[in-house]
Amino acid sequence: MSPEVMALIAMILVICLVLAGVRLAFAFMFLAVLFGYLYRGPTILDLFIQKTYEVMQNEVLIAVPLFVFMGLILERSEAAERLFSTMFQLFGPIRGGLAITTIIISTLFAACTGIIAASVTMMALIAFPAMLKRKYDKGLASGVVCAGGTLGILIPPSVMLVMMGPMCNLSVAKLFAGAMFPGLLLSALYIAYILLVSWLKPEVAPAVSVAERTAEKKTLIIQTLIYMIPVFGLLVGVLGSILLGMATPTEASAVGALGAIIIALVYRRLTLETLKLAVYETLKITSMVFFVIVGAGMFTSVFLFMRGGAMVEALLMATGFGKWGILALMMFVVFILGMFIDWIGILYIVLPVFLPVAVNLGFDPLYFVELIAINLQMSFLTPPFAYAIFFLKGVAPPEVKTTDIYRGVVPFVALQAVGLALCIAFPEIIMWLPTVTLK
Amino acid sequence: AFAQTKTLIGASCFPLKSPLGKYGIVSWAEKVEAMSGGRLKIRLHEPGEIVPATEVLDAVRKGVVDVGMNTPAWQKGEFPAGDLFYTLPGGVFDFHDLFVWMYSGEGIKLQQEMYKGAVVAFPLGLTPPEEIWSTKPVKTLEDIKGLKIRAAGLSMELWKALGASVVLLPAGEVIPALRRGLIDAAEFAYPSMDYALGLHEVAKYLFNPPIHMGSNMFQLLINPKVWDGLAPDLKEIIKNAAIAATIEGYCQAWVDSMEAFEKIKQAGVQMTKLSPEDQKKAKEIAFKILEEKAKEDEYFKKVWESQKRFLEKIRPFYEFSKFDI
Amino acid sequence: MMAFVERIVRMLGKGGAWLVIPLNLVVLYEVFIRYVLNRPTDWVYDTAWMLFSALFLLGGGWTLQEGRHVRIDIILNALPGRVRLVWEIFFYVVMLIPIMAILSWKGVEYASYAWRMGERLSTTTWGFPSAPVKTMIPLGFSLVLVQGIVELIKNLRKLKQGRV
Ligand code: NA
Ligand code: NA
Numbered sequence: 001m002s003p004e005v006m007a008l009i010a011m012i013l014v015i016c017l018v019l020a021g022v023r024l025a026f027a028f029m030f031l032a033v034l035f036g037y038l039y040r041g042p043t044i045l046d047l048f049i050q051k052t053y054e055v056m057q058n059e060v061l062i063a064v065p066l067f068v069f070m071g072l073i074l075e076r077s078e079a080a081e082r083l084f085s086t087m088f089q090l091f092g093p094i095r096g097g098l099a100i101t102t103i104i105i106s107t108l109f110a111a112c113t114g115i116i117a118a119s120v121t122m123m124a125l126i127a128f129p130a131m132l133k134r135k136y137d138k139g140l141a142s143g144v145v146c147a148g149g150t151l152g153i154l155i156p157p158s159v160m161l162v163m164m165g166p167m168c169n170l171s172v173a174k175l176f177a178g179a180m181f182p183g184l185l186l187s188a189l190y191i192a193y194i195l196l197v198s199w200l201k202p203e204v205a206p207a208v209s210v211a212e213r214t215a216e217k218k219t220l221i222i223q224t225l226i227y228m229i230p231v232f233g234l235l236v237g238v239l240g241s242i243l244l245g246m247a248t249p250t251e252a253s254a255v256g257a258l259g260a261i262i263i264a265l266v267y268r269r270l271t272l273e274t275l276k277l278a279v280y281e282t283l284k285i286t287s288m289v290f291f292v293i294v295g296a297g298m299f300t301s302v303f304l305f306m307r308g309g310a311m312v313e314a315l316l317m318a319t320g321f322g323k324w325g326i327l328a329l330m331m332f333v334v335f336i337l338g339m340f341i342d343w344i345g346i347l348y349i350v351l352p353v354f355l356p357v358a359v360n361l362g363f364d365p366l367y368f369v370e371l372i373a374i375n376l377q378m379s380f381l382t383p384p385f386a387y388a389i390f391f392l393k394g395v396a397p398p399e400v401k402t403t404d405i406y407r408g409v410v411p412f413v414a415l416q417a418v419g420l421a422l423c424i425a426f427p428e429i430i431m432w433l434p435t436v437t438l439k
Numbered sequence: 440a441f442a443q444t445k446t447l448i449g450a451s452c453f454p455l456k457s458p459l460g461k462y463g464i465v466s467w468a469e470k471v472e473a474m475s476g477g478r479l480k481i482r483l484h485e486p487g488e489i490v491p492a493t494e495v496l497d498a499v500r501k502g503v504v505d506v507g508m509n510t511p512a513w514q515k516g517e518f519p520a521g522d523l524f525y526t527l528p529g530g531v532f533d534f535h536d537l538f539v540w541m542y543s544g545e546g547i548k549l550q551q552e553m554y555k556g557a558v559v560a561f562p563l564g565l566t567p568p569e570e571i572w573s574t575k576p577v578k579t580l581e582d583i584k585g586l587k588i589r590a591a592g593l594s595m596e597l598w599k600a601l602g603a604s605v606v607l608l609p610a611g612e613v614i615p616a617l618r619r620g621l622i623d624a625a626e627f628a629y630p631s632m633d634y635a636l637g638l639h640e641v642a643k644y645l646f647n648p649p650i651h652m653g654s655n656m657f658q659l660l661i662n663p664k665v666w667d668g669l670a671p672d673l674k675e676i677i678k679n680a681a682i683a684a685t686i687e688g689y690c691q692a693w694v695d696s697m698e699a700f701e702k703i704k705q706a707g708v709q710m711t712k713l714s715p716e717d718q719k720k721a722k723e724i725a726f727k728i729l730e731e732k733a734k735e736d737e738y739f740k741k742v743w744e745s746q747k748r749f750l751e752k753i754r755p756f757y758e759f760s761k762f763d764i
Numbered sequence: 765m766m767a768f769v770e771r772i773v774r775m776l777g778k779g780g781a782w783l784v785i786p787l788n789l790v791v792l793y794e795v796f797i798r799y800v801l802n803r804p805t806d807w808v809y810d811t812a813w814m815l816f817s818a819l820f821l822l823g824g825g826w827t828l829q830e831g832r833h834v835r836i837d838i839i840l841n842a843l844p845g846r847v848r849l850v851w852e853i854f855f856y857v858v859m860l861i862p863i864m865a866i867l868s869w870k871g872v873e874y875a876s877y878a879w880r881m882g883e884r885l886s887t888t889t890w891g892f893p894s895a896p897v898k899t900m901i902p903l904g905f906s907l908v909l910v911q912g913i914v915e916l917i918k919n920l921r922k923l924k925q926g927r928v
Contacts, residue, residue: 283781287823
């Protein structure tokens with residue numbers, strides 16, 4: 001059997017095993033060892049330890065556990081609750097006001113945390129019940145929480161972008177800068193959609209009665225501003241220091257974690273128990289992520305050893321679609337995989353194979369990688385495998401049915417597709433900020 | 440005997456399209472194929488594609504791949520003497536010394552001996568001298584004090600001794616870090632590579648001579664079992680293709696750099712040279728560092744002693760023959 | 765016996781979890797010493813990646829115990845319990861256990877070479893011994909291995925008792 005055919009079989013098998021419920025990390029490791037052995041014999045086994053050691057020595061990836069830790073502490077700090085409770089009194093009386101507030105707070109927190117688990121859970125716990133209580137449509141409320149929370153992994157800092165940097169040999173700071181405007185664009189699209197819907201169908205996003213206001217409008221504005229200070233402080237400290245060049249993403253993640261701890265201390269929400277839970281949860285997420293990274297590294301090596309990369313490139317070229325056609329095809333593949341496979345899996349199955357093809361076609365690697373990152377936003381919302389929906393379902397009251405959520409996320413997936421299309425058509429949305437701040 | 444085709448699988452520590460890869464293992468592989476009339480083919484893989492860039496030695500030793508291009512300085516934890524086959528700081532060896540010591544003196548023999556048969560090693564790839572970029576003018580050694588510099592290898596010790604602080608950064612972060620002021624200076628590579636990367640756009644000053652290092656020399660590693668299985672003529676081809684590739688690549692890198700140097704000048708980069716006194720001081724410090732290192736590791740000492748003996752032999756005639764103007 | 769193994773795995777996982785605090789502190793220290801005192805260090809760089817490696821390797825076993833290694837069980841959940849159980853047993857017997865055993869064994873070779881040679885880290889000029897951090901590799905994989913064996917036994921018992 002030719003190595004290319006073996007590579008193709010390995011690729012199909014990895015997708016099959018993952019869909020059959022095999023834990024991602026071990027599906028990768030198993031196939032790497034199996035196919036590596038079949039192709040190269042026992043000497044291949046040493047490669048897997050070298051790959052592990054490579055991941056261990058990767059200084060850039062240290063930002064992952066630190067951003068996770070920061071996000072978890074922030075989630076338990078009550079910063080989001082306080083901000084929401086004043087802002088919703090302020091904007092509640094507007095049609096769709098609660099949904100818009102949710103998106104704004106999601107965007108702010110997206111710029112503070114790097115994981116969607118933290119941001120979706122935060123909004124699902126705070127904003128979701130508030131919207132349901134005020135008779136918002138369950139679907140719309142679900143869509144807003146899922147889409148808003150998902151921004152956490154696109155708007156920097158982002159654990160996903162940290163992982164993409166070393167994979168693609170791109171500066172993480174640059175990736176952060178490139179994801180900023182696409183993230184804000186999506187956020188703006190969501191708000192525009194909410195305004196449109198609540199204007200067309202007032203019953204899905206009713207205005208809250210002014211009677212619910214407990215304080216003067218002026219007081220509320222001041223309170224909102226006060227509660228925004230810590231969030232803004234963190235945002236400027238972390239993002240600002242990376243984008244303005246004062247610190248590396250790893251250093252910024254450590255400063256950010258300290259900032260989150262200080263906020264939790266100020267709000268008197270930091271107990272030993274909170275810290276313990278955050279620390280343990282950080283470990284579980286970190287170990288999960290890094291076992292996948294290590295396993296995927298092993299699998300990718302074996303796949304490329306069998307010249308799988310060249311095979312995929314040849315297959316894509318054989319379509320005769322041309323530069324933009326192939327880009328569209330690759331984006332479509334990522335979207336379809338996004339329905340069934342976890343984003344980490346997609347990243348590690350697809351990116352090492354697609355990126356060289358894209359570069360050969362003449363696309364800027366930064367542009368292409370950011371397009372994948374934006375595309376992956378959809379994967380969090382597209383059933384059957386959708387993290388955002390899982391997290392929301394985990395904390396939503398029982399009267400919210402899964403079908404409500406599915407119905408609610410559809411328009412937001414469409415909005416994400418529009419955002420992706422806009423970024424493809426206008427590369428400046430991605431490329432402008434990295435060009436001015438970082439070259 | 441009937442000529443059979445054999446394919447060796449190779450890993451590189453440098454991207455194959457970069458000058459270091461192109462003028463190193465890629466050129467070598469092409470020559471091997473041509474010289475052997477196609478009996479020996481080499482299939483090359485990019486760094487990280489199969490083997491991590493820093494693990495090429497281990498991968499060749501264990502037979503994960505058959506051959507590889509490696510930087511000996513990246514395994515200094517296991518082979519501290521590896522640095523000495525790569526480059527020496529402070530102008531102790533200039534870009535001519537290392538090359539001559541390697542090929543005519545004891546270099547090749549000592550390098551092979553260092554690996555104790557774990558791999559078969561030949562020199563492959565030699566670069567023109569490097570240069571140091573900075574965002575602040577550096578005219579004297581005093582100006583180096585307090586500088587935050589990105590460095591690697593033995594030169595890290597020298598920068599520290601000169602009062603600079605050394606920052607470790609992956610290659611991809613150097614340009615953004617210079618632009619953002621995260622570092623004030625960086626040693627990177629030679630003019631054509633630096634120009635291609637755009638270092639002249641982020642750092643307006645360049646200083647030399649390359650007190651951090653002379654030329655860099657890299658290596659070709661072959662798995663000993665693979666080596667033993669090769670016909671004698673193929674072994675000769677492998678060895679000589681490496682010499683040919685090294686010399687050709689070195690000259691080509693100079694040609695590229697001559698053009699690039701002109702462009703860097705035209706870009707308005709200010710170039711300064713350290714005074715002879717400062718150069719001498721840097722060299723003395725580098726000597727001391729090497730002496731210190733020699734105390735820590737026996738094999739380092741052996742190689743360093745060989746290099747010192749070589750310097751004593753080559754310097755008299757070298758100084759006598761070189762123009763002073 | 766099984767409870768004892770699980771306790772060890774959990775303890776090492778929890779212990780590893782707390783490493784995030786010193787990790788955070790050393791990186792903060794580097795920020796401080798670089799920006800405030802303008803004197804970067806190399807030991808921080810090495811210490812940071814060693815702490816981070818220990819963190820995720822020590823946690824692999826506990827993460828398995830807690831069922832937190834990411835998986836996509838949508839199709840699986842639609843299948844009868846018995847089929848699920850058999851598939852799970854197949855996973856442990858064919859995939860997880862042999863692979864973790866191989867990686868542990870190779871990791872032992874890798875680490876013991878570093879111990880024998882007295883190898884040092886190549887990343888900076890600090891030159892700290894590389895053996896301790898390399899030992900984390902076989903340790904991490906074998907924690908997953910032993911937890912995997914425990915999970916297998918649990919699943920076999922379930923199958924035997926018909927508790928599906
Ligand atoms: Na974020
Ligand atoms: Na999905």
